[in-house]
Amino acid sequence: MSEIIAIVPGTFDPVTNGHLDIIKRAKRIFDHIIVAVAVNAGKTPLFSFDERVELTRGVVESDSELEGVTVEGVKGLLIDFAKKKRAKVIVRGLRAVSDFEYELQMAFMNRRLNEEIEMIYLMPYIKYSFLSSSIIKDVYLNGGDISNFVPELVIEAMNKKIGRRNVQ
Ligand code: ADP
Numbered sequence: 279m280s281e282i283i284a285i286v287p288g289t290f291d292p293v294t295n296g297h298l299d300i301i302k303r304a305k306r307i308f309d310h311i312i313v314a315v316a317v318n319a320g321k322t323p324l325f326s327f328d329e330r331v332e333l334t335r336g337v338v339e340s341d342s343e344l345e346g347v348t349v350e351g352v353k354g355l356l357i358d359f360a361k362k363k364r365a366k367v368i369v370r371g372l373r374a375v376s377d378f379e380y381e382l383q384m385a386f387m388n389r390r391l392n393e394e395i396e397m398i399y400l401m402p403y404i405k406y407s408f409l410s411s412s413i414i415k416d417v418y419l420n421g422g423d424i425s426n427f428v429p430e431l432v433i434e435a436m437n438k439k440i441g442r443r444n445v446q
Contacts (some may be wrong), residue, residue: 281309284367291323292432296406298382299373303400313349357391372399
């Protein structure tokens, strides 16, 4: 049987331990994982596209549990990228019911665009189920400690981008 390639897409603004949990779960199931960092025109990210690609790649490359996982920036339609990479699966994380409606809409749209690529949803470890990039930015901006929720590289990038405020 041929190898199954899976894409784990997102904005990753910034990448959190919740994202990493989903990537690790996907890695246990599929043969090769490509993390796809999206432009996301609908959101105004804190980190630029290039910064998000670089930071996510840096985090993935420094995590021994993520050996072999690659990170790429994606500018066009995700489904076209998946096809180009011969991926059969797109993996998304589902934290709560609140994620569901948006994901369902995306899944149906992606299916309309390409019937051959399946969307698969994984639930994170419960301690990450409330975690989002937005919450991380809020907590950081208000001087809270985010070290349990993001890798050290992300804290360094936040310090560089925003400046240290009583973090640690
Ligand atoms: P997007 O803008 O595409 O939703 P995000 O970077 O916010 O990008 O999220 C990317 C994917 O990771 C989504 O499937 C999202 O549900 C999932 N995700 C984000 N945070 C978590 C978390 N704490 N636990 C599980 N999945 C998560």
